[in-house]
Amino acid sequence: MLGSQEVGRDYHIYIRLPENYDELEETKFPVVFLLDGDSTFPMLAPLHLFMNYDDQIPEAIIVGIAYGGFDPGVNKRHVDFRVIMDDGSAGGALPFLAMLENELIPQIDARYRTEPTRRILFGQSRGGSAVLQAAYLKPGLFWGHVASNPGREPDTRLLFGMDREVDAKDKDGYLIVASGSDDRDYLRGTALEWRDTIASRDDLPWDTRFIDIEGGTHAANLGDAYRSAWRIMFSDRPAKVTETQP
Template identity: 50%
Template structure:
């Protein structure tokens, strides 16, 4: 049995702990606040903007939508901004949305609304990028083939919602995707060329259904569309070879509904150079179209 002195000591410790917790709760920004609340992006000005959860009828799952708004953004002003849609927003939104600010400083890139489409985790039970970003094809695996549904999510749900909520310019939509996301960027270009003004496919995959990316796409209504493929000099050999072969096939074709551009990232690897791909692709789309490889 615990003696009286020990009981008194335990009571004193308990009272001190209760007082400490109470003081933290009473102080704004105290320890309990940090535990009880998510840290808002409003305290990261390079990412300041908005967030909403989108329950997709087309895909049958929900997505976390993060929005970075331009510096000085005023929803009541007449100005309308280009909108960049980032696939794999779980990882690419905090990297590329923040870096866009520096590109406006250093490169004169126009400010833009940057939208990150996120799954909310990397676990395969949550993150279905392999399915969403690959199209049906004879050589597709069982866990691939959902690109048509994901395209419907963009075209019928997310793009209209973003353009309803924010001061977006529907004539300046840009889609960025890396690796499997780059595959989806190409897929959208060949299925719905007019949906995005600009597209950047960073180190894209070309399978399944590789042949669709060498076949004739539908004609476009607009004549100002651009499609950039970036390829790291040290990307996986199969992807590097496919990117070069694709560009060679499309360099001089007359049936392309978009101007095409291949950019090689010097010493670039597969996943670590998204900022370089973004910089090169956005710079070319906004006024540096020269039609050649560099």
């Protein structure tokens, strides 16, 4: 449990350590932070183990950021992943990012053998929008940014283009959007707009990629998005989807 002073709420934090972590005393590991950990952690933590077996993807420390339930009275993703609410009031994105930067990440780095230069943020749907917001608002906090079927929040700046300059001379890391071809029409259209306006740019501080998951739906292909993104970031082996590189 993490009691956040930045946000003023508690979070359930789930952690999966790499296989043989205790024996590999000198090894530091990439860390992936999963938004919506109530659902994404149980799906992706075991998948990562199988990816290590079959794809030779490096092991990683998996951190699920969860709420402890799905009831809106407990689950505040609709606040934490928004910069501006529908009524124009401030959302919780900035305090949430402050929680990550000032509270959770330092605790994970202090307790475990992490590799801070390989820190990854992964999110699905509205959580995918939050990943893009994090890239825009805190471009150096994460090395890898993976947004699976991101939502279309009006405050998700990177979905429609950067409106301020970002120093791209030291390009490092990844900004990846994965989209299922059978996702809801308006979300699929948003993802294709991102592909055409963002993934084609060469003035951003990341390697931008678009993953097209043929036949993929909004949430059921979450594992495909995760696996494909890791194969891009850590392997030269092609995934069984279309990976678009500008």
